[in-house]
Amino acid sequence: MKKPMIAVALTIFAVTSANAQAALTPANAAARANVAPRALDDPTIVAIFDAANTWDIETSELAVKKSKNKDVTMFADMMIKDHTAVRKLGRDLAAKLKVTPTPPGKDFALYIDHTDIMKKLNSTTGAEFDKAYIDHEVTYHQAVIDAVTKTLLPATQNAEVKDLETKVAPNFVAHLAAAKAAQTKIDK
Numbered sequence: 001m002k003k004p005m006i007a008v009a010l011t012i013f014a015v016t017s018a019n020a021q022a023a024l025t026p027a028n029a030a031a032r033a034n035v036a037p038r039a040l041d042d043p044t045i046v047a048i049f050d051a052a053n054t055w056d057i058e059t060s061e062l063a064v065k066k067s068k069n070k071d072v073t074m075f076a077d078m079m080i081k082d083h084t085a086v087r088k089l090g091r092d093l094a095a096k097l098k099v100t101p102t103p104p105g106k107d108f109a110l111y112i113d114h115t116d117i118m119k120k121l122n123s124t125t126g127a128e129f130d131k132a133y134i135d136h137e138v139t140y141h142q143a144v145i146d147a148v149t150k151t152l153l154p155a156t157q158n159a160e161v162k163d164l165e166t167k168v169a170p171n172f173v174a175h176l177a178a179a180k181a182a183q184t185k186i187d188k
Helices: 006-015 026-034 042-066 070-096 109-122 126-155 159-187
Strands: none
Touching (some): 042 070, 042 109, 042 159, 070 126, 109 126
C-alpha cells in the first residue's frame, strides 16, 4: 500500500522551513533532505493539534452522511464525539494560556493530505467509500501517534500543553485499534 502523505506530514513540518513547504510533495521527496530546519513552537503545536482534530471530525462527519455500513457509522460517530471533546480541551487550554495558535498554512503537508482525502471520499460511494474512509483512519491515527510521540511531545515547552498531549495520547491508540477492527470487518 502506498504510504500516504499524512504518515510523514507532522514530522516534515517539524524539520522544514515555511518557505520550503510548497516543495514538499510526494513527487519531490528529495527536497525534504535539503531544507533548513524550522523550530516547532507551542503556538504551532496547539494549532496542529486543533487542525488534526478538526480534520478527523470533518472526514468522520462525511462518513456519517455517506456510509450505510453500521461499523463505519459507529466508528465515525465515535470519532466526531471524541475529537470534538479533545479539540475543545485544546482550545480551552489555549484560551487559558492566552496562546494564539499559529496555523501552519495551506502548504502544510497535513492540510494537503486532508484536502486530498476529502476529494477522494466525496468522489466515492458504498463499499469503496467505506474502505477508503477506514483505511484513511488507520493510517491517520498511526501517523498522529507517531507525530505526537516522536515530534510534538519532545518539542512542547509548556507543561500544560504537554500534559494535554500526554492525557489524550491513549485515545489515539484506542482509535487506531477501533479503526483496525472496523477495517478487518470491511475487508472480509
